[in-house]
Amino acid sequence: MPRIFGTDGVRGLANGPLTAELALDLGVAAARVLVDRGGYAGQRPLAVVGRDTRISGQFLEHAVVAGLAASGVDVLRLRVLPTPGVAYFTDALGADVGVVISASHNAMPDNGIKFLARGGVKLDDALEREIEAHLGEDWDRPTGGDVGRVRPYAPTVEEYAAHLVRTLDGGPGGLARGRSAGPLRVVLDCAHGAASEVGPRALADAGVEVVTIGAEPDGLNINDGYGSTHLERLQRAVVDHGAHAGFAVDGDADRCLAVDATGAVVDGDQILAVLALAMRDAGRLVDDTVVATVMSNLGFTKAMEAAGVVVRQTAVGDRYVLEDMRAGGYNLGGEQSGHVIMRDHATTGDGLLTALHVLQRMVVTGRSLRDLASVVTRFPQVLVNVPGVDKDRCDDAALLAAVAAEESRLGEAGRVLLRPSGTEPLVRVMVEAATTDDAQGTADRLAGVVRERLSL
Incomplete structure (x- = not known):
């Protein structure tokens, strides 16, 4: 069968490709694969399940809970909670399986199902x-007290x-x-999403005066004009409220982007740089x-x-960042999109954790977010998508020669x-x-070569 798992779980139109039947089957198959890998002696198999605010969730x-329970797995329902929160409880409660029902930053009609293994880590391929291989297979169903x-x-x-x-050096109230x-x-x-309740609480408990927007979920408005993919309202709110900074998470709060006091965007690269220097200075x-x-x-x-x-540097995707971090024992990584992984405190990207530690850096140094982020001078970046080509022939000799010539010119x-x-x-x-015009011109020339050489 074709692969149904993408780069971040199973995702698609809810009640389209992503049906209740598929969700139930995934729960059964995940229980068979992940629980069969052993549990804690004398403990019944345990799963934790959380979701974002989409009505389809x-x-x-x-459906997922039914599949898990039918497979003999006890289930704790965590209700609405960010993806990194589900990962935290998967580890903290000693669960065999963690499940997140979320399509992250996607629009409301989509949804997704992500599984976490023991310890709260994402599954490998x-x-x-x-x-996937166990979907639709016959299986021995537990009965009676074994469900x-x-x-x-x-x-x-x-x-x-x-x-x-608790991850902050000052603990509760420490940022004040x-x-x-x-x-x-x-x-x-x-983003009217999974952080709507826990996000303002965490920042307030840390000692921050919080102005909250996009925290009135109704099941239909997740990511709709709010969150890390729509920063305009946050930019206006920061300026209007005279705030020191603003942070936007996405629907499942595993990513975070920021806005400084002037309303300027601080992207994931800049956030990562701020945290890298903070951790370096602290010897961490x-x-x-x-x-x-x-x-x-x-x-x-x-x-x-x-x-x-x-x-x-790794391939694009937070899972690849995390794989490299785990292999090398590194404790900080992330993406331009705002996925930041702080392995000392989390097993996934965590938007709220990221925001708290950026604020801690501001407090410790006494510097503004604009000043801290200025360590990175962003080069103009242009992305051109070339459709209708054979993507498997990117090793074409003429194309590679054209790329090499442009790289030599750019230096x-x-x-x-x-x-x-x-x-x-x-x-x-x-x-x-160095300039937007140069980046655009180079991208357009190479896009032309891609169309010519890789045309289907």
């Missing part, structure tokens, strides 16, 4: 293929907010101490190394090199990246250069 959650029990886990928001605040001018005023955009950055992707801006890599921080003041799409007959041409 209600029926999909019940081999485990996902194994789950799973389903219970709510009530203190989810309180415990997760407390965990986030030592500030004679009063607490930081921060605008938090929750393993091997003075940060893990990023090939899409990180050249300005970020040059800033880190100037600061003596090594940058390792150290730019770079070129060709990325075949993972799902479409499309090649992405990304160019960074």
Whole structure:
């Protein structure tokens, strides 16, 4: 059968390709694969399940829970909670399986199902293929007292907010101490998503004066004009409220982008740089190394090199960043999109955790977010998508020669990246250069070569 797992779980139109029947089957298959890998002695198999605020999450959650319980797995329902919160409880409660019902930053009609293994870590490709292989198979169904029990886990928001605040050096209220001018005023955009309740609570408990927008979910408005993919309202709110900074998470709050006091956007590369220098200065950055992707801006890599921080680059996707971090023992990594992974405190990207630690850096240094983010001078970046081409022939000799010629012309003041799409007959041409005009011209020339050489 074709693969149904994408780069971040199973995702699609809810009640279209992503049906209740598929959700139930995935619950059964995941239980068979992940629980069969052993549990704690004397403990019944346990799963935790959380979701974002999409209305379709209600029926999909019940379907997944039914599949898990029918497989003999006890289930704790965490209700609405960010993806990193589900990962935290998967580990903290000793669960065999964690499940997140969310389509992250996608529009409301979509939804998704993500599985986490013991310890709260995302599944590798081999485990996902194994789950797929069990879909639709006959299986021995437990009966009687061997079926799973389903219970709510009530203190989810309180415990997760407390965990986030504990990661700060000052603990509860720590971001307010030592500030004679009063607490930081921060605008938090929750995207009408999974952070709508826990996000404002965590920041307030840390000692921040919180102005909240995008925190009135109705099941239909998640990511609709709010959140990390729509920063305009956050920019206006920061200026209107005279805030020191603003942060926007996406629907499942695993990513975070920021806005400084002037309303200027601070992207994931800049956030990663701020945290890398904070951890380096505190002696906490393993091997003075940060893990990023090939899409990180050249300005970020040059800033880190100037600061003596090594940058390792991976393929695009937070799962690949995390794989490299785990393999090398590194504790900080992330993407330009705002996925930031702080492995000392989390197993996934965590938008609220990221925001808290950026605020801690502001308090410790007494510097504004604009000043801290200025360590990265972003190079103009242009991305051109070239559809209708054979993406598997990017090793064409003439195309590679054209890329090499442009790279030679740009020198150290730019770079070129060709990325075949993972799902479409499309090649992405990304160019960074000293000026926008140079980047655009280079990208357009190379896009023409791609069309000519790789035409279907």
